[in-house]
Amino acid sequence: MNSNYLKESFDVVSKYEAFYTGGNIEWSENGEQLFCQNKDFISIVTISNGTVIKLGKVNKKINDEINSFSISKDGKFIITHHKSSLFKLWSGQELKLIKIWKSIHNGPVSAIALTKDGLSMASGGIDGSVRLWDLKYHVCIHNLKGTVGVVNIVYYHPNLKKEIVFATADDYAIHGWNIKTGLKEMTLEGHFSKVTSLTVHEDGVHALSSGRDKVLILWDLIKKISLRILPVFECIEGAFIIPNTANLPIPKIKTKSSIYAASAGENGIVKIWEMKSGRMLFHQTNSLIPAAKEENSLAVKHLLYNAKDNNIGLVSTNHNILIYTLNKFECKKQLIGFIDEILDIVYLGSGESHLAVATNTSDIKLYELTTMNCQILCGHTNIILSLGSSQANRNLLISSDKDKCVRLWLMDEKTKIVNCIALGIKHTAAVGCVALSQIEIKFFVSVSQDFCLKLWDLPENLSYTGTEVSLNAINTVMAHQKDINSVVVSPNDKLIATGSQDKTAKLWSAENLQQLGVFRGHRRGVSCVRFSPIDQVLATSSADCTIKLWSLNELNCLKTFEGNESTVLKMEFLSRGMQIISSGGDGLLKLWNIKSSECITTLDQHNSRVWSLTVNKDETHFVSGGSDSLLVVWRDVTQEKKAKALALKDELARDEQKLENCLEAKKLKKALRLALKLQKPMHVLHIIEALIRKGDENMTIIICGLKPLYQEELLKCAMIWNTNARNFQLAQLVINVILNEIGLENLQRNDLKGKLESIIPYTNRHFKRLTQLYQDLHFLLYTINNMKSCNTAQKTIEI
Structure with a gap:
């Protein structure tokens, strides 16, 4: 598509927002969908393409947050408990509300379980009570006694003939009741901290529990005793018994009575154990979840298993969902449940097939735009502040963080896997912005809170060798008197521009960082600087709510665009330098016509600050992201609308x-x-x-x-x-x-x-008018008739 015409309108192609914000998460039996708790609704995520369906938000004006939920094994029913103390029963296929009834728990319900046939439900509340419900009539049939404190697990025995339901609470014990009589049948004691998971083996005799007391316990449910207490030396948040028919990443011990279990906890890795012998058979080496920084804290929140596909799912504390094949333990899918505040975005890959996103974390999230499958790039140790890419090589990515370092990443053309190839630590404060050269990949520049502008030399061999090369800063200048917010390289690689909190923008030579000019005129800090793609013009945006155009030759202000009601955070040139798209602190995107100095259109999808903005090469699409954790892909529809109008x-x-x-x-x-x-x-x-x-x-x-x-x-x-x-x-x-x-x-x-x-x-x-007309007509007729009567009478008298 030709980018020379002036653009007038954009439509939203897709929006990517949080689908998991913490709480429960369940996997459908067919392995195709994840059911994720997301504030006041349930997000149903299709794993293959990343599409999300919202369930539960009936009234948009009323926020009724979900406390807990559960799905039946066949996926036909979904139960949710809400802040309003209501239970809601949903159809899992039609996603329609079937029934609402009042919870009789004293406070929120923290755990829910459904039987395999979906006819009975168990609920555990923060009031320490466990209740059994008949879902046919939606009545409570038993109030089970014995738990103390907040109930965190309710679990039905998978064999319904056993007629047992389990629950754990703050008393660290596992309680079991008969679901027909409501009488307690067992109390399993062995943990000395909160029990985090409970599963029963397919033989119906053995059970596995994990806790934050750093042990796994194998139980005999018939004898009601512990067979083995296995120290694992980390707080375990999730564990399950692996079916004997499942393929493992290691050879199995050839014993029919062997019981295999997988666990994950504060170290962020999965381990596989043979519980009867207490041996560790497998230790994950390709984890993308960093270990917890503090002892006894969390790294993994949930550990899921899908028997149909023999896959394992790990949910991190950052709400990242990683799906591995159990037989080879290869990462099959990476989903980002909560994007967090978006600080910067750039296109990456040949054909701009991927989108690199820097959020309020130490990981770069690399999305494949067609499927939104995500690759998590680990390496930084603190929040990533800036990303940069170049038209000369779309497979190259530069990033910077709060820990004073910059990293160079390279995408493999065939596998689309991105690896860090170089690292540079020369700044003495957080590196706020980086920019690559545009014509040839020879250098990049960085600016920091240490008020310095650095010019870096790029390695000659841009390939992944397995080790990180050290980057060298070949030149450094004290550029400004306050924090530097933005840096950019000119389209011909000869000039560099910087914008700072000291209310100025400056022009530098890319050869030796010699200062060529200073642009003064903004009343507040300069947030973004951009070179025009064709003219000798620099654009600056500021917290004073204006955009200014400056002549690079005369160093004077050519135009000022006014009309924003908040800080202009980011901007990009469009239509060969004839237009500017800008984003603001009020969540609005504005399209400006440079010739007329007017705002052509305003785009409203965000509800908070839009920190980041990037445009693809042919300007058919652009992407915006901000502090509302919303990533919006826009498409230029100007020509389509003109053709439709014609x-x-x-x-x-x-x-x-x-x-x-x-x-x-x-x-x-x-x-x-x-x-x-x-x-x-x-x-x-x-x-x-x-x-x-x-x-x-x-x-x-x-x-x-x-x-x-x-x-x-x-x-x-x-x-x-x-x-x-x-x-x-x-x-x-x-x-x-x-x-x-x-x-x-x-x-x-x-x-x-x-x-x-x-x-x-x-x-x-x-x-009323017709009624008055009819009244007047009747009065007129009455008058005429009277006149006729009088006339007749007069003639009679005369005769």
């Missing part, structure tokens, strides 16, 4: 000609349809009058024969006619036919009932 104009001209021809030929029924299509109320009025005068057609049959769309338009025309005393009779005739013969329920629009209320005052006025 086609509509041509069609309108043809229809108007057809209307004139039909009126000339007295084809009134066809003319009526055309006039309604063209939305010409007065033409419709004259055609209705002509049909009535013609008298050879039943008006009711004609109106009932129209399409619902035309009937709605005719009703709207009648509402207009009804405002005029000359045309109200026809209006009342049409309205009467539509209301009595067709009915509003058969029309498509739902807002017609409200609009009909607007005709009532006019109808009352017409009714």
